[in-house]
Amino acid sequence: MRSSFFEKIPNLYFIVSGTGVGKTALNSFDFALLGAGLGNLNLVRMSSILPPYADRIDPYQLPFGSLVPVAYGFRTSNAAGSLVSAAIAIAFPKDKRFPGLIMEYDSVGESSESAEKTAEKMAVDGIIGRGLELDRTEAISSEIISHDKYATAFAAIVLCYNTQ
Amino acid sequence: MRSSFFEKIPNLYFIVSGTGVGKTALNSFDFALLGAGLGNLNLVRMSSILPPYADRIDPYQLPFGSLVPVAYGFRTSNAAGSLVSAAIAIAFPKDKRFPGLIMEYDSVGESSESAEKTAEKMAVDGIIGRGLELDRTEAISSEIISHDKYATAFAAIVLCYNTQ
Amino acid sequence: MRSSFFEKIPNLYFIVSGTGVGKTALNSFDFALLGAGLGNLNLVRMSSILPPYADRIDPYQLPFGSLVPVAYGFRTSNAAGSLVSAAIAIAFPKDKRFPGLIMEYDSVGESSESAEKTAEKMAVDGIIGRGLELDRTEAISSEIISHDKYATAFAAIVLCYNTQ
Numbered sequence: 001m002r003s004s005f006f007e008k009i010p011n012l013y014f015i016v017s018g019t020g021v022g023k024t025a026l027n028s029f030d031f032a033l034l035g036a037g038l039g040n041l042n043l044v045r046m047s048s049i050l051p052p053y054a055d056r057i058d059p060y061q062l063p064f065g066s067l068v069p070v071a072y073g074f075r076t077s078n079a080a081g082s083l084v085s086a087a088i089a090i091a092f093p094k095d096k097r098f099p100g101l102i103m104e105y106d107s108v109g110e111s112s113e114s115a116e117k118t119a120e121k122m123a124v125d126g127i128i129g130r131g132l133e134l135d136r137t138e139a140i141s142s143e144i145i146s147h148d149k150y151a152t153a154f155a156a157i158v159l160c161y162n163t164q
Numbered sequence: 165m166r167s168s169f170f171e172k173i174p175n176l177y178f179i180v181s182g183t184g185v186g187k188t189a190l191n192s193f194d195f196a197l198l199g200a201g202l203g204n205l206n207l208v209r210m211s212s213i214l215p216p217y218a219d220r221i222d223p224y225q226l227p228f229g230s231l232v233p234v235a236y237g238f239r240t241s242n243a244a245g246s247l248v249s250a251a252i253a254i255a256f257p258k259d260k261r262f263p264g265l266i267m268e269y270d271s272v273g274e275s276s277e278s279a280e281k282t283a284e285k286m287a288v289d290g291i292i293g294r295g296l297e298l299d300r301t302e303a304i305s306s307e308i309i310s311h312d313k314y315a316t317a318f319a320a321i322v323l324c325y326n327t328q
Numbered sequence: 329m330r331s332s333f334f335e336k337i338p339n340l341y342f343i344v345s346g347t348g349v350g351k352t353a354l355n356s357f358d359f360a361l362l363g364a365g366l367g368n369l370n371l372v373r374m375s376s377i378l379p380p381y382a383d384r385i386d387p388y389q390l391p392f393g394s395l396v397p398v399a400y401g402f403r404t405s406n407a408a409g410s411l412v413s414a415a416i417a418i419a420f421p422k423d424k425r426f427p428g429l430i431m432e433y434d435s436v437g438e439s440s441e442s443a444e445k446t447a448e449k450m451a452v453d454g455i456i457g458r459g460l461e462l463d464r465t466e467a468i469s470s471e472i473i474s475h476d477k478y479a480t481a482f483a484a485i486v487l488c489y490n491t492q
Contacts, residue, residue, distance in 0.1 A: 002221065004230040005174050005325045005395070010206075010333050023453060026431055030454050033375070039458070040427050042338075042374040042397065042487070046206040047197070051229025057330060064427040065379025066332040067169070067397055069206065069231055099204050099228040103190055125187060126194050130203070159206070161333045166385060168394040169338050169489045174370075210370040211361070215393025231333070233370065233395055263368050263392040267354055289351060290358050294367070323370075 009051045010069065010159035014059045017086070017155040019144035025076045028150035032074065032142075036154055040064045043156075046071060050090050050100030050157070056138070062160070072156035073104025073119070077146045082108050086153040087115035087141035091123035093132035101126040102157055112143035112153070173215045174233065174323035178223045181250070181319040183308035189240045192314035196238065196306075200318055204228045207320075210235060214254050214264030214321070220302070226324070236320035237268025237283070241310045246272050250317040251279035251305035255287035257296035265290040266321055276307035276317070337379045338397065338487035342387045345414070345483040347472035353404045356478035360402065360470075364482055368392045371484075374399060378418050378428030378485070384466070390488070400484035401432025401447070405474045410436050414481040415443035415469035419451035421460035429454040430485055440471035440481070 016038065020031025033039040037059050048071035062068055073086045086106040093100070103122035107115050120137045127134050142153045180202065184195025197203040201223050212235035226232055237250040250270040257264070267286035271279050284301045291298050306317045344366065348359025361367040365387050376399035390396055401414040414434040421428070431450035435443050448465045455462050470481045 001327050002176055002224070003325050003327055004226050005170075005172065005233050005323055006231040006333075007325075008333065009227055009229050010231070012330055022457070024433075024450055026433075027450055027453055027457070029375075030429070030431075031457060034458065040377055042377050042379075042399075044208060044372060044374050044397070046208050046231060047193075049204055049206050049229050051206075054229070060330070062332050063337055064425075065337050065377050065382070067334040067338075067374060069208070069333050071206075097228075101194070103194075105188075105190075122188055122191055125191055129186070129191070129195060130198065159333055161331050161335075163329050163331055165491050166340055166388070167489050167491055168390050169334075169336065169397050169487055170395040171489075173391055173393050174395070208372060210372050210395060211357075213368055213370050213393050215370075218393070233372070235370075261392075265358070267358075269352075269354075286352055286355055289355055293350070293355070293359060294362065 010161055011054050012057050012160045012162050013054050014057050014158050015140045016059050017140045017142035019142050020152045021149050025150045028076055028152040032152040032154035042067045043070045048102035052097055052099050069159045070156050071102045073106045074152055074154040075106035076150055076152040077108050078150045082146045084108055084146055084151050084153045085110050085112045085115040085143040086155045087119040088155040088157055089119035089123045089137055089139035091127040091137050092135040093127050094135045112141035116141040174325055175218050176221050176324045176326050177218050178221050178322050179304045180223050181304045181306035183306050184316045185313050189314045192240055192316040196316040196318035206231045207234045212266035216261055216263050233323045234320050235266045237270045238316055238318040239270035240314055240316040241272050242314045246310045248272055248310055248315050248317045249274050249276045249279040249307040250319045251283040252319040252321055253283035253287040253301055253303035255291040255301050256299040257291050258299045276305035280305040338489055339382050340385050340488045340490050341382050342385050342486050343468045344387050345468045345470035347470050348480045349477050353478045356404055356480040360480040360482035370395045371398045376430035380425055380427050397487045398484050399430045401434045402480055402482040403434035404478055404480040405436050406478045410474045412436055412474055412479050412481045413438050413440045413443040413471040414483045415447040416483040416485055417447035417451040417465055417467035419455040419465050420463040421455050422463045440469035444469040
């Protein structure tokens with residue numbers, strides 16, 4: 001019988017954000033992951049759907065080195081004085097048989113609040129564009145001002161699984 | 165016994181393409197995925213081999229929110245009047261013990277037909293460069309003209325699994 | 329019980345590098361993967377942690393078409409006479425309960441030796457930044473001079489699994 005390669009469908013999720021500063025772009029990204037509680041995991045980036053009936057849980061420490069499906073937005077800058085922001089949002093349709101839609105947005109020169117509104121609007125547009133009625137949104141964001149090093153703003157939705 | 169982390173090997177695949185228009189680049193990408201029938205899935209992008217003996221099937225709706233291994237090409241533009249195209253091709257070697265090679269190509273200012281030929285040529289070059297004889301190719305592509313919004317052309321090969 | 333979506337944690341790894349030359353950027357990347365022994369696999373890129381207690385093994389040929397979690401760095405150039413390099417490094421903390429940190433670095437105009445030192449330094453900075461003491465590093469790199477085609481330098485850490 002044909003099936004998805006990965007048969008399980010994620011049924012839990014949590015939302016985190018963080019910022020980081022480092023001597024290189026990649027180090028600042030790594031420290032932003034740490035700040036978000038994801039720094040010791042193997043993030044597998046995906047585009048970006050919240051499965052129907054998934055339950056939101058509080059962030060928790062997944063086992064070190066786990067492969068973790070994640071949708072995320074981020075922005076890195078080393079321009080002195082830049083306001084760096086990243087946001088991620090989920091728009092949920094009223095019809096619960098359909099999945100939530102996740103959208104990311106990142107920016108330089110914009111507050112996290114503004115970035116979050118944009119991400120929410122993008123997710124809402126995707127739900128409306130599917131011909132569905134909007135129920136509500138959830139979102140998270142972060143911001144940081146870069147100085148003499150690289151600074152990264154990061155925001156993510158982590159998918160996990162309840163074996164019961 | 166040492167093994168691949170993911171022990172199964174995909175043994176089915178299907179080929180899809182689509183286009184989308186949206187107010188942001190990411191929204192147009194999302195609508196292109198919807199157009200291709202993949203809009204409610206979690207695409208995990210990989211580089212880009214068709215396992216030996218995999219069977220082609222007709223596209224079908226995978227369960228919402230599934231994690232799905234996909235090779236894809238895409239191009240997004242908001243330049244007024246641009247012809248945006250994306251293509252993906254598989255080249256199959258005569259020796260069926262070897263896998264097919266998948267190549268993506270995307271362009272602005274080129275038709276989907278032209279993009280598809282380029283993707284096919286790239287995949288054939290990869291097979292020849294492996295010292296293998298070419299059997300045949302399969303390909304798909306899409307094109308769209310951008311106007312006042314973002315437009316995305318998308319083409320993909322989806323790997324899935326026959327549990328029997 | 330909540331758990332990672334992918335329940336297993338990789339417990340083996342190997343390190344490879346390679347270079348490739350091709351008529352397009354993607355073909356040169358594909359040939360670099362072949363040179364590294366990964367050319368017939370489906371690489372799933374992740375960011376980039378070596379799980380605690382994972383054992384290093386010699387590179388071996390995974391089954392064609394396998395999905396393989398990989399951290400990698402690469403650089404492609406077609407500028408005539410460019411020295412293209414890519415490196416990847418792991419820094420291990422003294423406290424073995426914590427994972428290793430993987431960092432990638434790539435460059436044009438720098439030797440593989442120099443790129444490798446940079447990748448090692450980045451990985452060490454990440455361990456120190458976690459408040460951990462450094463045990464040691466491991467690294468690999470590659471370099472190639474581009475001529476009239478595209479040239480890619482590639483370096484990777486492959487995660488796999490010992491079922492016993």
